[in-house]
Structures are given as C-alpha cells and as structure tokens.
Amino acid sequence: MKPALRNAVRIPIPPMGSRPFGSWPVKNWSTAHLVARCVLLLGPLLTLFPAPGPTPVWAWVVGIVIGLAGARQPDGFAGLGVILLTVAVWVMAPGDDLPVNLLLSAAVLVLVHVCGILASYGPPEMRLGQELLTRWSLRGIALVAGSGLVFGLARIVGSAGPSSVGWGSGVGAAVLLLLTARAALVGPRSNN
Amino acid sequence: MSPRSAPVSPMARATLETRQRLRFGSSMTMPSRGARTRSGERPASRSWSASPALVRAALGSAAGLTLAVVLGEPDLVVLVSPLAAYAALALLRRPHLTPRADTRVDHRLLVEGEGTTWRLALTDADDVEHLTRIVEHTRFLVSDPPHGAVGGLVRGVPNNGAPGGGAPGKTAPGDTETGDNESGKDRVGDLPISPRRWGLHDLGDQVIVGSSAWAGFRWRPTPPPSGGRLTVLPEPSPFDADAELPQPDGLVGAHRSRRIGDGSEFSGIRVFGAGDRLRRINWRVSLRTDELHVDTMRAEQDSGVLLVIDAFADHGRSGGVDGSPSSLDLTVRAAAALAEHHLRTGDRVGLRVMNGGNLVVGYGAGIHHLVRIRSALAQVRPSTPREGSSDRLRFPCPPGTVVFVLSPMLHQTSVNATATLASRGLPLTLIDTLPAGIDVAGGSDHRDLHDLAWRMRLLERDALLRQLSRVGCPVVPWRGPGTIDDVMRRLSRRAALPRELSR
DSSP states (O other), X not given: OOHHHHHOBOOXXXXXTOOSTXXXXXGGSXXXXXXXXXXXXXXXXXXXXXXXXXXXXXXXXXXXXXHHHHHHOTXXXXXXXXXXXXXXXXXXXXXXXXXXXXXXXXXXXXXXXXXXXXXXXXXXTSOOOHHHHHHHHHHHHHHHHHHHHHHHHHHHHHHHOHHHHHHHHHXXXXXXXXXXXXXXXXXXXXXX | OOOOSSSSOHHHHHHHHHHHHHHHOGGGSOOOTTOOOTTSOOOSOOOOEEOHHHHHHHHHHHHHHHHXXXXXXXXXXXXXXXXXXXXXXXXXXXXXXXXXXXXXXXXXXXXXXXXXEEEEEEESOTTOOEEEEEXXXXXXXXXXXXXXXXXXXXXXXOXXXXXXXXXXXXXXXXXXXXXXXXXXXXXXXXXXXXXXXXEEEEOOOEEEEEEOGGGOEEEOOSSOOOOOEEEEEOOOOOOOOOSOOSOOOSSSOSEEEEEEESSSEEEEEEEOOTTOOGGGBOHHHHHHXXXXXXXXXXXXXXXXXXXXXXXXXXXXXXXXTTSOOOHHHHHHHHHHHHHHHHHHTTOEEEEEEESSSOOEEEEEOSHHHHHHHHHHHHTOOOOOOOTTGGGGOOXXXXXXXXXXXXXXXXXXXXXXXXXXXXXXXXXXXXXXXXXXXXXXXXXXXXXXXXXXXXXXXXXXXXXXXXXXXXXXXXXXXXXXXXXXXXXXXHHHHHHHSOOXXXX
C-alpha cells in the first residue's frame, strides 16, 4: 500500500449537507461575530446618548442607517460615518465646558471601532480566538484610558484659554495627515 | 454528478465573491482568475496596503481635530483622541517585509472518506499578527470547520525547510511558519479536508489575508497559491464470494481446476506411472493391492477476470460516501470490490470502461495492480461515445476469462456490448447497478410526467434484462456480499457439462 494511504487518517468531519452555505447564515455565526455585529448595529445610537441636550431626529435616523450599514459590511464607510455623526452631534451640543459624558461617547466610539476590526477579520462563521479577543480588549481599554488622559489635559489646558487647545489640535491634525499621506503614498520596503 | 473538470465555475466564483463582499467587506473578495497588470504581466505578490480600519480612524480623527481647530471645540479633541492614537500606533507598526505564502497537502492520494490536512506555510511573516484563510466551498470536499474559514494570531517559529523557506536544517532569520508538519500539530491556516466521493478533485480557490499589528495594514498574495488536485480512490463496497470461478485456466492460483496437477486438493488414486513423484505414493493402498498407487491432486489455477463498467451516464444523485449512491457510484465501488476480491485470491483482473474515453487497464495481479485499477476507476467520468465509436468497442478477453459487466443498462451501446460478449461464449455476468428509488423529477413542475416517463423506461429495461437472461447472460442486482455466488455456481456447473462446438 502506498504511504499516502497508510498515513491518511480519518478525521471527524460532519457529513455533507450540514454546511452553512445557502442556509440562513446567522445561526452559524460565531458568538464573537454576533456580538460584534450587534455592537456595530447599535453603536451609532449609543454614541448619541451621552451628548448633552436634545439630539435631533435626523441624527437618530442617520444613526440607524449607519448602524445597519456597519452591521452588514463592517469594512465599509459606515465606521467613518459613526465618527462623523458623533462629531457633528457634539459640535451642535450646547455648552462650552468638557462634560464627563464625553469620555463615555469616546469609549463607545472605540468599542465600535474595535468591533469593526474584529468583524472584518473574516467571515462571520470564523471563530475568533480567545487570545485575539483579549488582546483587542486590552487595546481598547488602553485607548479609552488615553482619551481620559487627553480629557484631563484638556481640562488643565482649557483653563489657560481655548486658543492653546486649538493650536495643539491643529498641530496634531497636521501631523496625523502627514503620517497618513506617507503611509498611503510610500510603499513598504521590499525584501525581494 | 461528474467530477469537476474546472477548478471553479464562473457561477461559483460569482456566488463566493458576492457572499464575501456582503460578509466582511469588499477588500477580502476572491481574486479574479488570471488577473494581470496593465503591462500584461501577472503580479507575483501584492504588498501591504492600508486597512479600512486605519483609513477610517485617520480620516475621522483628522476631521475631528480640524473641526476642533476651526470651531474651537476642545471636546472634539477628547472625542477623537483614541482614534488618533490608534492611527498613530498602527502607523508606527507599519510592516516592512512582504510575506510569501505556500500551501501543500499532506496526502495527494486518498480513499473517499479519508482526511488530510491542507497546510499553509508563510515566510518573511514577522510583520503578520493575524492570519485569515478562506477556502472555497467545492462539492464533495468538506473541511473542518465546514465553512472553510480559519484564522488566528501568528506566532513566529524558526523555519526548518518548509516550502518557500530556506535550506533544510537551517534557520533563516525572519522566517515564520504557520504549519508544523513534522510534529503533526495544526497551526494557524491549516485546514483539515476530506473528499467524500471518489474522483479527481481540484482543491478550490482560497483567500489568504494577513493583518499587521493593530490591524493597520493588510496583505494578500495575488494570485493565491493553488492547492492542486487530489486523487480520490473509490472505497470498495463490502463484498465476499464463496463460489469459485468456472473456468480457471492460468498457471498458478487459488481456484481448483478440472485438470489433474500439482495442487493440494485430493482428486483420486491411480496406478503408479513413470515420472510420478515418490512422495505421492499411497502406501496403504499399495500394500493392500501389491501394486504401487499414487494420489492424484487437482491443479490450482488462476483465472482471468474482466470488469466492464458502463460509464455512459450517471443516474441518480450522489450523496458521497455518506449518502445515497448514484448509478456510477454503485458501479465504481462494486468494480473496486470485485477487483479487490479477485486480486486477493490470485486472479488476473482487467478493466474496460465504456464511455467516451475507452479507458482500458490490462490484466495483472497483486496489490499494486489493485491500486492501478482503483486509480483508473477514480478517473472515470460519465460521457457518451462519439458517433459510430460504439461499434468499435473491443474487449480483450482470452478464452476462459470471466466477464462481469456492471451497468444500469440504460444505454443502447452497453446493451449491444453485453450481448456481443455473451455471444462469444464467455462466462458473463451482468451486475445491475441501478440504485432503487431514483428521483428523476427533482424539483420539476411536471413531476407526474417525469415519473411516468421513468416508469416506462424501467419497464423497457426490465424487458431488456429478461431478453439478456434468455440468451445466457445472467443478471443479478448488486447487493454486496454473495452477489455473484449463485451465478458462479451455475456457470461452473454449465462449464462442466459437455458442449457441442460448431466448426
């Protein structure tokens, strides 16, 4: 007998007909994917809750649309829409001080962003490992903690006058744009 | 269903692309086959590109910070600062090495129902944090998990001679392997697969996507490494036979011959003659009769067995090794079982496939010949003969060859060939391989009409089988062990009778 036949092993594989393809897909989704898609669906609405003052109706409608789009396609532009929608709502929010709710809104934004990343690692049936989930949970917590640091700094600097915050933000935006442009235009070093 | 001739049908590709686009974005769809650059050259490998997560974080945070400057809103800085930090961290961990991917299958030759592992090996993968591999769903090839998508965090290990790596035994710095074949342990990207039906199976297309740290960049090899082809041998049906073949005429074998020879089966006692072996002297009879007598033995001979299989069409729907068989499944598995049984008893077995290809395997004996016949059976595809070629069917049958025709007897050419073989006076058995309960209508709207037509066709077939029986061609349905016992005994009795030969 050929070695291939001798070495081949029988593996426990479900019989044909049990494939998820062609059937209602959600029942075959992994739990992590299901949770991530739910967060992507509800995330845009959750980011609107902490905003002070009454939230306009159009923002809720846009939030629902963006949530549906993000849950359907986590890699699409819905993620950018969530950020812009939140920014727009906070621009229109009354009051010039820095409320603590801001941190809650930033945390939800991070949560939606991380869930978008996790959901775009593969098809919904693919199992996301515990180690991967733990790693991204820690990263998300670190990012939210960083925003808390910025919040504290903004409170301190804000007491010195709004112009300082403005200039600091402007410099940060310019640096970030430059970095993005460099990443987009300059390719990685070749190893061939 | 015939084994696939092309790796991916356009319909399957379109379905898969649509499914992937719906599920996890447009950037992880199946690459188009034969995609080329503007200059006409096929790209060898695609380098890293910014991921949608990095783009949205960078654009969103840039927009927020710009608005914070323009409108003097410090709360926007706090709001987008985590995303800005994410974009900065992802950019800082920008990958520098372009990985190379290679896949291999542990076993290229399998029996239907057996499993193997389709491995993935990466080199120069220091910058890959997470790897996703999605394998296209192909019929009769199942994977574990069934959806064919695997992924996980990549841990760098020294590469010891893996495909695409450095020299064996040397550790190349920067090489990372995801599949560890020597230890037999599955790594990220390895996919256990199992073919569920005999035949030649092309492994489907696949998508491999690597993500850098913080998921800021993605890499996907274009075109992805191809999986190649699996040869899947038919699993022989359970079979055993007690009856001996009617006309053994070879030199050595396990069947009792009608001739006196040098075997171990007692035949009779006769007076000693010149040339008789001394060890054959029966001393008891010799002393009693005062004359030397010797025992005579029957010769033990092998026989030629020709398996003729009808592959003009495949009737019924194959469910693979786990499900209900089609007519070609029954035919091929029964042929494999007959070949295995007769080769193990020392006979010489040949194979003749009746289809458009006219595949012939000559007579041979031994286990290697069994593998040869099963490999030939794995290549059988249903096809109709060319116009007029059915008249030129040749069957290599030396005198005394036992012929088994395995056929559902629904094609005129196979009926003619069987009648021709029967007219040559060979011991021939027709094994009916039409499975019971074939649903010919399927999802058709005219189910009653289809059923009626099928019943009429079966009546015609029954009449045809009765006619074949009358001209001396016994017909038995395939039922596994004992299928040919009665027929072989009858043929043996008939072979022992005196025959009238026409000159």
